[in-house]
Structure formats: structure tokens, C-alpha cells
Amino acid sequence: MVLLILKYLLVTLITFVCMEGITWLTHKYLMHGFMWYFHQDHHQPKYPHKFEKNDVFFLIFATPSMLLFFFGLAYSGLNSLFFIGLGFFIYGVCYFLIHDVLIHQRFKWFKNTKNKYLIGLRKAHKVHHKHLGKDKGECFGMLFVPFKYFKI
Template sequence: MTILFYFITTLVTFLLMEAVTWLTHKFVMHGFLWYLHEDHHQPKYNGVFEKNDAFFIIFAIPSIALFYFGVNPTLNILFFIGLGILCYGIAYFLIHDVLIHQRFKWFKNTKNKYLVGLRKAHKIHHKHLGKEHGECFGMLYVPFKYFSM
């Protein structure tokens, strides 16, 4: 396999993770695992960690397993699928926890239209304190209407 193939595998996995995130957020986090996600929808949660943070571990498990099986016995495609999941997890942390919820004050005053649109869409998602009537379940894909609001 070539470097280009592995790069494309990682990139495609990263992009597919948006669909996995949307589906998981809508049907798992706002479904049968709402008890883990619920505190994330409560206003002004002041703890360092939320029960919702357990999803970082849940999503890391497949990535770790793919890394393990992707180098055993030799480097193979599974490693690069795991890498795509890891890259998405890093992007999710930077966008969701740093930019949107500002758990870390790194990108506080951004004027980038795309990033501002992401924040607006996520605020719309959080206007619903319960698990019903949600919208904007993805993270990187945002409907165009949030860029013009």
C-alpha cells in the first residue's frame, strides 16, 4: 500500500466520523445514554468534568483497538482508520470543548465565519435542555443558515 492510500484512508475516516458523530449524538446521547449526556445540556455546569466526558473514552476505545491491530503483526490499514478517528477526536475537542464551550480560553475572540457559524449552531442545539426536539447534532458540518444569522 502506498502513502497516498493511507493518507486517503485517514482522511475518509475523519470525514465519515462526522456522520458517526451525528448518528451517535442523536440516537445514543439523546437516546438510551441520555443520563451520561444530560448534564452537558444544563446551564452553567461548574464542575471540571461532566458525565458527558465519558464519551471521549467511549470513542477512544475503537481508535486504540484499531491502533493495536493496525501494527500487529505489521503496519496495516486499521492503523490509519484509528488515526482518522483520533484526528477527529482532536478536532472535536478543539471545536467543541475549546471553541464552543470555552472550557479552555484559547480561541475566545475568533471572527472566522465558519467558526462563528459552528458556535451559533451549537447554541441552537443547547437551547433544548431536554433530550427531545434537538437539532444540529453534528460537529463540523453546519447548515448554511447558521452562517447568515
Template structure:
């Protein structure tokens, strides 16, 4: 039970880590890797995809040390990071940017809100003045249905 709680806690903490990394690294000194992601028509691999590797390294290391030492909890920290990475991939690359055409016609309020918030983030093509840096938790205003 404790390991499931560790995994869940790390998954939730990763949203905060992602928000901070997106705002201060990707839109800061790491802009040279993230910039191509904000261009209108990108296809295939982007320099921005390097961030997947950056986040995978700690997860892999934690799996290793959690498996080959007596500190089993490290494995479950790595698992939380992995689960967040999978969720990020499915939401960001599959659902929002449609890099894979798996979920083209989603009619879920939560997922529509995530797409709307990310669209606002990409409205600004530059490094400065962006908003909505999170991925799974975005401001409630993006979940409200437009008035007809």
C-alpha cells in the same frame, strides 16, 4: 498515498458517526450521561465526558492491531478517528464551550457558524426536540451574516 486517503475518509465518516451517536445515543438511551452537558452552568468534568473514552477505545484498538498485524490500514483507520477526536475537542470543548480559554476572540465565519448552530442545539435543555447534532458540518443557514 492510500493511507492518507483512508485517514481522511475515516475523518469525514466520523462526522456521520458523531451525528448519529449524538442524536440516537446521547439524546436516546445514553441521555443519563449526556444530560449534564445540557445544563446551564457546568464546570469541570461531566458524565458526558465518558463519550471521549467510548470513541477512544476503537481508535486505540485499531492502532494496536494495525501495528502488530499485517493489516497496516487498521492503524490509519484509528488515526482518522484520533484526528476527528482532536478536531471535536478543539471545536466543541475549546471553541464552543470555552472549557479552556485558548480561542476566546475568534472572528472566522465558519467557526462563528459552528458556534451558532451549537447554541441552537443547547437552546433546548431536554432530551427531545433538539437540532444540529453535527459538529464540523452544520446547515448553511448558520453561516449567513445577520442583516443589519
């Protein structure tokens, strides 16, 4: 039983870590590629709307997690698919907290952080947003960014 729990924890952790690479690739090649139509307003000066077209990516990225939860429980009880979905979900929650709450301040929860890691994430994302177009972007990841952004 303990080995099974460790296996599922490891599956969840590996999935979480792999999601950073998937995020980088989808951000660079899809969101700044053929799906730019949805992502473009996110790179423009803010207009007085609560939502952006970019928010559609929440649904796009949440769907695989929900499907993995469903198929991970539906046929044989708890299995690896469920924990892969859990890794997706946990990454999505972290992404929301970092991107929408910390960086873009859509919710004013972490406004005055002194944490060097969080400040570094914010700096890297500002570098990403200095480009208003879809080309010449940098810093496409979210949780793992180059060390140079953590220097003060």
C-alpha cells in the same frame, strides 16, 4: 511506495469525513437516546464542576481508535486499520478543539475568533443547546453544519 502512502492518506481522510456522520448518528440516537443519563448534564446550566458525566464519551469514542492503532501495528506492521484509527484520532482532536475549546470555552484558547466558519459552528451548537431535554434537538453534527449558520 508513493501509491501506498496515497492509499493510507485516502483511508485516513475518508475515515475522518465518515466520522461526522457517525458523530451525528451517535449524538442523536445514543446520547439523546438511551445514554441520555451521561449526556444530560451537558445540556443543563453549568454547575461549578470541572468535569461532566458527559465526559465519559471521550473514553467511549477514544477506545476504538486505540484498538485500531494497536491492531493496525500488532500483527503485520503498518496497515489500513492503523490509518482508520488515525482518522478517528484526528476527528477526535478536531472535535475537542471545536466543542470543548471553541464552543464551550473549557479552555480559553479561541475566545475572540472572527472566523466565519468557527462563528457558524458556535451558532449551530447554541441552537442545539437551546433544548434542555433530550427531545426536539437539532444540529447534532460538529464540523459540518447547515449553511444558514454561516450568514451574518
